[in-house]
Amino acid sequence: MIDVNLLRENPAAIKASQKARGASEDLVDQAAKADDNWRKAQAEFENLRAEQNAKAKLVAGASPEERTKLIAEGQELAAGVKAAEQRAADFQNELNTIVLKIENVVTEGVPVGGEDDFVVIREEGTKPTFDFTPRDHTELGELLDVIDIERGVKISGSRFYFLKGWGARLELALMNLALDQAANANFTALITPTLVKPEVMAGTGFLGEHSDEIYYLPADDLYLTGTSEVALAGYHSNEIIDLTDGPKRYAGWSTCYRREAGSHGKDTKGILRVHQFNKLEMFSYVTPEQADEEHAKLLAWQEEMLKKCELPYRVIDTAAGDLGSSAARKFDAEAWVPSQETYRELTSTSNCTTYQARRLNVRYRKEDGKTAIAATLNGTLATTRWLVAILENHQQADGSVRIPVALRPYLGGAEVISPVKKS
RNA sequence: GGAGAAUUCGCCUAGUGGCCUAUGGCGCCAGCUUGGAAAGUUGGUUGGGUGCAAGCCCUCGGGGGUUCGAAUCCCCCAUUCUCCGCCA
Numbered sequence: 001m002i003d004v005n006l007l008r009e010n011p012a013a014i015k016a017s018q019k020a021r022g023a024s025e026d027l028v029d030q031a032a033k034a035d036d037n038w039r040k041a042q043a044e045f046e047n048l049r050a051e052q053n054a055k056a057k058l059v060a061g062a063s064p065e066e067r068t069k070l071i072a073e074g075q076e077l078a079a080g081v082k083a084a085e086q087r088a089a090d091f092q093n094e095l096n097t098i099v100l101k102i103e104n105v106v107t108e109g110v111p112v113g114g115e116d117d118f119v120v121i122r123e124e125g126t127k128p129t130f131d132f133t134p135r136d137h138t139e140l141g142e143l144l145d146v147i148d149i150e151r152g153v154k155i156s157g158s159r160f161y162f163l164k165g166w167g168a169r170l171e172l173a174l175m176n177l178a179l180d181q182a183a184n185a186n187f188t189a190l191i192t193p194t195l196v197k198p199e200v201m202a203g204t205g206f207l208g209e210h211s212d213e214i215y216y217l218p219a220d221d222l223y224l225t226g227t228s229e230v231a232l233a234g235y236h237s238n239e240i241i242d243l244t245d246g247p248k249r250y251a252g253w254s255t256c257y258r259r260e261a262g263s264h265g266k267d268t269k270g271i272l273r274v275h276q277f278n279k280l281e282m283f284s285y286v287t288p289e290q291a292d293e294e295h296a297k298l299l300a301w302q303e304e305m306l307k308k309c310e311l312p313y314r315v316i317d318t319a320a321g322d323l324g325s326s327a328a329r330k331f332d333a334e335a336w337v338p339s340q341e342t343y344r345e346l347t348s349t350s351n352c353t354t355y356q357a358r359r360l361n362v363r364y365r366k367e368d369g370k371t372a373i374a375a376t377l378n379g380t381l382a383t384t385r386w387l388v389a390i391l392e393n394h395q396q397a398d399g400s401v402r403i404p405v406a407l408r409p410y411l412g413g414a415e416v417i418s419p420v421k422k423s
Numbered sequence: 424g425g426a427g428a429a430u431u432c433g434c435c436u437a438g439u440g441g442c443c444u445a446u447g448g449c450g451c452c453a454g455c456u457u458g459g460a461a462a463g464u465u466g467g468u469u470g471g472g473u474g475c476a477a478g479c480c481c482u483c484g485g486g487g488g489u490u491c492g493a494a495u496c497c498c499c500c501a502u503u504c505u506c507c508g509c510c511a
Contacts, residue, residue: 043473046480053480056492060441067491074491240470363470369452371470 001359002102003373004095007031017105020112020320024101031098038091045084052077103325104355107292110320110329117319118332124303125312127336132397136339137388138270141167143399143419147271147387158268159260159275163384166417170403171278171384173410175253178280178305178382182251185301187282190252192231195222200234203360205326212261228252229378232283237360240371241285247294248285251381253278270388272344277384284377287364288354291375295351298379299331302347305381308406311389312336314343326352335389346386349379 006014011032015025055074062070111119128134141147146167152160163171179189201207201223206214215224225231232252241248256279267273282301286294299315306313318330327350334343354373357363363371394402400418403411 039473042480046473049481050479052491056490057441059491071491076491078491369468 022321034095041088045088048081106320107329113319114321118316121315123314127312134338137391140391187249187251192228192252192254204233224257226258228254228281240363243364250283252281279383280381282379288375298349310404326356328353347380352376
């Protein structure tokens with residue numbers, strides 16, 4: 001959630017941000033009004049309560065007659081105090097409801113507009129040229145017997161698959177490569193729960209507009225997470241963390257579950273868009289002053305991984321309207337997918353500034369001893385989808401796939417995955 | 424699944440209706456002491472809201488209730504521990 005102090009001091013800035021996102025500016029006025037109402041009602045209640053407290057305190061030391069009188073007065077006050085408290089609580093609820101709807105204030109410089117209004121920051125690597133017709137990853141997956149979609153569908157339905165043989169090993173190798181890199185950069189590895197309570201899902205903001213993307217288990221009132229970000233953001237909720245030694249960084253590995261409810265007909269072939277995949281996610285808790293710098297670092301680590309996988313990619317600065325509600329700025333790295341002759345998102349990194357941490361009540365202690373809301377950032381370091389780019393970009397005429405050098409140590413030194421007779 | 428116990432300011436802990444505006448210890452921070460340290464000693468040490476400020480309000484796991492007044496009494500919930508059952 002946004003900072004109510006900003007709402008009081010500079011509502012125009014929030015309005016401008018809402019406008020850039022194509023979100024409601026009217027919410028800001030509504031929130032300001034609700035805030036005003038709440039503060040008045042709260043002051044009224046507190047004054048009455050102070051009076052009540054003062055009277056109650058006198059009772060103990062009073063003479064019998066005075067005592068009767070004071071108790072009578074107290075009885076009279078009690079109902080009024082209760083009513084005032086209720087009024088204040090109602091206004092506060094109203095304020096909260098509105099404020100939670102306001103999205104994070106976008107960073108200055110973020111492109112205005114929607115999904116297609118991103119700005120390409122740079123392109124890296126060389127797109128492969130083939131003297132044969134490149135196969136798509138589905139075909140390669142069958143040829144090499146590394147992705148078994150048919151049987152995945154048989155077992156679990158559409159958008160499910162088996163990773164098999166070198167495919168399974170390749171994914172584990174990718175995750176291990178990423179985890180080693182993260183560990184070197186001072187990330188603590190975490191294998192996170194993938195079933196979480198409603199309040200955690202709500203607290204991380206995933207129950208809002210994306211709620212139909214999420215699997216829910218009614219018998220247990222638990223949600224399956226679509227990213228370990230949920231658990232990683234909730235990890236330090238309601239805590240005062242120590243940031244004196246620098247950022248707290250976590251590399252969370254988990255299986256991710258997504259209903260893909262709104263994407264019927266999109267990417268139906270292969271494993272580009274699936275209900276279940278694995279992901280290694282970077283997550284940083286930093287001071288608000290460090291957030292921009294950390295964001296640049298997360299992006300640099302993502303690019304490092306892409307380079308290790310020898311993938312051509314571009315980095316885009318996502319437009320305001322395409323940001324998640326928690327993000328103030330988001331960079332995506334998209335890898336070249338030869339069969340589609342287009343770039344597809346492999347990583348995404350968001351700077352959530354204090355927006356997410358405020359809602360989850362994650363604080364740190366400043367040098368003056370006071371507490372302040374921390375900033376959070378997240379970024380992908382590896383996912384199952386990377387296999388698509390790796391298989392397609394490194395394919396050879398005979399259908400074999402060259403394994404990127406950095407991955408070989410994790411695959412027993414293997415250099416190539418060759419076609420096999422399908423079993 | 425059943426029964427019982429517990430949850431207090433970083434940690435431990437006192438506290439069964441009103442000077443609890445929460446006790447004491449450990450730890451931590453600052454001062455004194457010291458050549459320096461230890462020991463000793465004095466003070467500080469939960470957070471939040473609101474207000475220019477003084478202050479006021481909230482906070483004893485969470486939420487309700489009883490009462491003029493609740494850490495304390497009642498109800499619901501969460502978590503932890505112990506025992507029983509069940510499963511491995």
